[in-house]
Structure formats: C-alpha cells, structure tokens
Amino acid sequence: MASLSSSNESNNKNEAPSEDDILNDEAEERHHLECNIAMLQYSIFMKTEIERRENHLKQISNVQKQYLPYEKMINDIKKLKQAVHANQVLLNNIADDSIYDKHREYLNANFVRCTSKPHQMSKVKTIIEQIVRDWSKEGEVERNECYLPIINELKKRLPIRNNTNNDNNSNVEEDCRVLIPGFGLARILVDIAALGYAVEGNEFDYFMIFASTYFLNGGLAPYSIDIFPYIHSPCNILSKDAHLLKPVKIPDLSTIDVLKENPNLKMRMCSGEFLHVYRNKEYIEHFDCITTCFFVDTAPNIIEYIQVSICILYAIHTLLRIVLYNTVLYIYIYI
Numbered sequence: 453m454a455s456l457s458s459s460n461e462s463n464n465k466n467e468a469p470s471e472d473d474i475l476n477d478e479a480e481e482r483h484h485l486e487c488n489i490a491m492l493q494y495s496i497f498m499k500t501e502i503e504r505r506e507n508h509l510k511q512i513s514n515v516q517k518q519y520l521p522y523e524k525m526i527n528d529i530k531k532l533k534q535a536v537h538a539n540q541v542l543l544n545n546i547a548d549d550s551i552y553d554k555h556r557e558y559l560n561a562n563f564v565r566c567t568s569k570p571h572q573m574s575k576v577k578t579i580i581e582q583i584v585r586d587w588s589k590e591g592e593v594e595r596n597e598c599y600l601p602i603i604n605e606l607k608k609r610l611p612i613r614n615n616t617n618n619d620n621n622s623n624v625e626e627d628c629r630v631l632i633p634g635f636g637l638a639r640i641l642v643d644i645a646a647l648g649y650a651v652e653g654n655e656f657d658y659f660m661i662f663a664s665t666y667f668l669n670g671g672l673a674p675y676s677i678d679i680f681p682y683i684h685s686p687c688n689i690l691s692k693d694a695h696l697l698k699p700v701k702i703p704d705l706s707t708i709d710v711l712k713e714n715p716n717l718k719m720r721m722c723s724g725e726f727l728h729v730y731r732n733k734e735y736i737e738h739f740d741c742i743t744t745c746f747f748v749d750t751a752p753n754i755i756e757y758i759q760v761s762i763c764i765l766y767a768i769h770t771l772l773r774i775v776l777y778n779t780v781l782y783i784y785i786y787i
C-alpha cells in the first residue's frame with residue numbers, strides 16, 4: 453500500500469552541520485515544541501474566557517434572573533465547556549502524533565509553567581475553524597469554490613499521461629508531478645493525488661503541518677470526530693444551539709479509504725519555507741505543474757516566488773519566456 457510520506461527541508465543537507473545550522477535547528481525545535489504546547493493549552497485559554505462569562509452570570513440578582521432565560525444561560529455555559537473539551541481532545545490527538553519523543557519528558561515536568569502566546573492561541577483556533585472547509589461535509593460548497601477551479605484547470609493543462617507499461621508499477625518518469633506550496637490543511641493534496649497525479653505539498657506552518665499529518669496519517673474513520681468550530685465567534689448569531697454550539701463531524705473523507713481505492717497514490721509533504729526548499733538544485737526541472745490556493749499573495753517578493761517556480765518546472769511545460777541556467781524556460785502564471 454502506498455504511504456503518505458513526509459520530509460523536512462533539513463533532510464536535504466548532506467554535509468556536516470555548521471554552528472549556524474545547529475543554532476537554527478535548536479530554534480526550530482523550540483518553535484516545534486511551542487506550537488505543540490499551544491495546542492495542548494487551548495482549553496486553559498478558553499477556560500479564562502468561560503469563567504469571565506460565568507462570573508457575569510453569577511452577579512445577576514434573583515430579581516433580575518426572572519427577566520432572563522437564566523437556566524438556559526447556565527446550561528449553555530455547560531455545553532460550551534463540553535464543546536471546548538471536544539476540541540481539546542482533537543488537539544491533544546494532533547499534538548500526541550506530532551510531539552518529539554524527547555520533548556515528552558520536558559512537557560510532563562514543565563507543562564503547568566508554560567504559557568503560550570496569544571498569537572499562537574489564535575492560530576490554534578484558526579486550525580479548528582479551517583478544518584470545516586477542508587475536512588467536513590459542511591465545508592464542501594466552499595471547498596468546491598476554492599479547489600474545483602484549480603483542479604479543473606490542472607486537468608485541462610496537464611492531463612494524466614497514459615502509463616505505457618500499463619501495469620500498477622508506474623514508471624516514475626511518467627508521473628505527472630504537481631507541487632502544491634502552502635497546502636494548509638492538505639485536503640487539496642489528497643483530492644489531486646486521488647486523480648492520479650504525483651503530488652508534493654509544501655508548508656512551513658507547524659500548526660498546519662501537525663493537523664494535516666493527523667488527517668493524512670491518523671487512520672481516521674469517516675465522521676468519527678465531533679468538533680465545535682464556531683464557539684470562538686459568539687457575536688452576530690441568531691441562535692446558540694443552531695450556530696455557536698453546532699457540532700461538525702469530521703473527517704468527511706478517510707485517507708484510509710482513499711488509499712484503498714488508489715493503492716498507488718503518490719503524495720508527500722515537504723515541510724519548510726518555499727524559497728528555501730525549492731532553491732535546492734535537486735528540484736531543478738522537477739515538476740510538471742505548480743498549483744496553489746491563497747498562497748501566491750503570501751510572497752514578500754513575488755518575483756522570487758516566480759523565479760523559483762520557473763526553475764523547478766520542466767521546461768516543456770512552461771510558457772513565459774525567460775533565460776535561466778542557460779536554458780530557455782516558459783511558465784504559465786495565473787495570479
């Protein structure tokens with residue numbers, strides 16, 4: 453059975469690491485750990501918010517209570533706590549899969565003394581919210597709006613080549629290699645790989661990488677997990693039960709089923725910064741196509757993204773004429 457492999461940009465280094473490399477690796481490991489801690493501390497942050505609301509409720513006098521659906525308000529707080537717990541269970545499972553073994557002991561001893569930064573907590577909440585679009589039935593309409601135009605364009609520009617061997621051991625030379633930088637929560641990787649493309653995803657955000665790895669490799673049964681993605685936005689809602697406290701079942705697609713249906717599925721994740729990873733010589737003329745969704749506008753310098761993209765595409769598939777590495781290359785660019 454095909455496996456969903458992943459690699460880290462540091463895997464590419466063959467030489468002995470320099471002092472700078474070692475310092476960078478240490479900083480990277482610290483960041484990796486901090487991201488995991490942030491996921492594990494989600495319910496602690498949410499508890500503060502819930503306690504604030506509870507305290508407000510407690511201060512309501514008996515006389516005032518009769519003008520309010522007080523019991524329901526107390527009950528909603530209870531449901532909110534259960535919802536936070538359900539989200540935390542998911543985050544614990546994601547963190548449990550991603551945490552380095554060498555960090556477990558440190559965490560056991562120091563977890564209570566760690567405090568995640570607000571911007572990290574905001575990323576944790578974003579992950580829970582974005583899971584809806586990528587991995588739920590409820591997200592299908594939005595997903596189709598984002599991904600279908602890309603997938604249809606890919607099928608038109610780069611139809612899957614027929615395998616002349618006509619057997620299951622497809623020749624690597626014949627793969628249609630597609631790079632998807634900034635893959636987010638990875639659903640687009642699965643959807644494109646299931647069409648028969650050899651897909652490589654690139655992402656540098658650990659939160660995204662951890663969650664994606666969990667969805668791709670976690671062996672999750674369809675609709676086996678309930679999350680509560682709307683609890684972080686209590687404003688402008690008509691009904692708490694119909695919106696704020698609405699559970700969403702995930703995943704709508706199990707990668708186990710995808711692998712069963714596509715035993716030759718070719719999909720890998722490469723973690724690291726796009727320019728840093730793909731400037732590597734081994735990637736020159738490596739891909740037939742690059743597809744991205746909400747990624748190009750993340751470029752601090754768009755020209756650099758385009759230059760690297762041109763280098764890593766096979767000359768034959770490129771359209772924009774430029775001279776690079778003494779080769780004439782062409783590229784299709786849709787922004």
Ligand SMILES: C[S@@+](CC[C@H](N)C(=O)[O-])C[C@H]1O[C@@H](n2cnc3c(N)ncnc32)[C@H](O)[C@@H]1O
Pocket residue numbers: 598633634635636637654655656657660724725726727744745746747750751
């Ligand atoms: C706006 S999000 C879009 C994510 C996903 N494609 C989607 O549609 O949900 C941009 C993604 O690109 C990633 N990203 C941004 N700059 C990157 C870089 N230089 N290298 C690798 N990933 C990057 C971010 O971490 C983020 O996940």
